[in-house]
Amino acid sequence: MTDAQNIQQEKKNELYEKNLKGIKHTIVVMSGKGGVGKSTIAVNLAYSLADKGSKVGILDTDIHGPSVIKMTGTEDKKLMHQEGKSPTPVQVTDNLVVLSIASLLQDPDAPVIWRGPMKINLIKQFMEDIEWPALDYLIVDCPPGTGDEPLSVIQILKKISGVVIVSTPQEIAYLDVRKAINFAKKLEIPVLGIVENMTEIVCPHCGQHIELFKAGSGEKALKDFNIDLLGRIPFDVKVVQSGATGKPFIGENADTEAGKRFAEVSENIMKKL
Template sequence: MNGTQQSENVAQKSCNSKQVEELHRLKEQIELQEALFNIKHKIVVLSGKGGVGKSSVAVNLAVALSLSGKKTGLLDVDLHGPSIPTLLGIEGRLPATAAARIEPVPYSDTLKVMSVGLLLRDRAEAVVWRGPAKHGVIRQFLAAVAWGDLDYLIVDCPPGTGDEPLSVIQLLEGAEGAVIVTTPQDVALTDVRKSVTFCRQMKLPVIGVVENMSGFVCPHCGEGIDIFKSGGGRLMADEMNIPFLGRIPLDPAMVRAGDEGEPLVEYRADSPTAQAFAAMVATVSARCDAADNAARESGQ
């Protein structure tokens, strides 16, 4: 075989390899679109930094929507620190598999949950993955999980603007938008501005900002104390021209609810904190209902 023939064979193999890769990508894209087709509203919960109660907001948002009768899915893509199973009290419940699909764990008749925390053999087991591996797992959680018909899919992302939020937004084509969680102090607000900028760069609408841990009312004397300041989230939202969804007070009951796996909006629905969540959820739901009405009117 002469040099010309060898070159032609190498070129042919390279061309065939590229065609196979393209077909594989197309197949994956079709599978993802089919898996997400029957999910009406996809909402990503973000935060600029850790420790602001983002997962608690995601859990109470998802549970409140499900309690209102909406078929809801909750996906935890905080791969290195999955807390959703603990917050919902479903640790140790392994997802089932059927027909090469993963069945999300049912929290209730109207809420399904998937988290890498449900797949770990030990709570202390560390997940040590690089970017490409994380992207692959997130894609599997979206495409290979049998979500079925959902009114809402709430996706709890890790803090920051790294691999996981980027993968989620790239894969969730046509997502409703992001709910961004902050606390009132300046260090948190500086980071949450970056989350807003990230959403704009990714062309993901910002549904609004939630100011968590906003003020504390002493259960003994009734005096209000702004431990982490108060009002910074609203000021930042006004400054960046995005909606403000409300203030969630700092509440010891929230800590107990998380440790006990009993979401506040379900088990302490009459508390001021649960009512603050309810108001926030009503605003998010109203936005999605308006989008549904607009789509019907336009004939989509």
């Protein structure tokens, strides 16, 4: 390495250490299967913590399908670049910032074709090239499964407070939950618990709860795995609408059944930290 490169690397290392020191709690949201609601839960958890006055950041590590910027309505916002300073994450509200690969890309519709080592490098860059504000919570949204991204996140962010595993409650999805639990165990990261998502539909007319999957398979799996249930979130069409329009579901919908359950999940997570 040349002297200039050495100085640049030293600067990166300094910023990396400073960023890590400034984060009190890092929560990693994972799942065995895709499409179970990780990003939705990560985003609503972040808003709920920020609404209570905490400083919160969301790091979207889903390089191939970054949905957090859509869900936070920040698609048009780019990173702040100030002359001579490192860029900072995108500001969503006073208490909430978000960083996603999508904020760095020129063309949001272009597919990202990167292999393992490049992804690891990118997640490292998220921490050594970006100046994060001091945070009470950093919520990390992962792509499905136990691949390169969650592994890199855990290696790079080092001090992880815990993993939240999201699953729908059918037996087949719970088979994949086992992999996520074993992954966390192997890496010696605490599992805060499971969020069961889309468990039932609450009829908007009569309030009746309609089970979507065979009841009870979730309970059995929780017992088998010896992990806690952080909450059950019903299916609510407004969750889809708010995700698509970039407004958090909680907040406006705090009084609905799903709104109350989202709040319960974040309270249960806070209690565990």
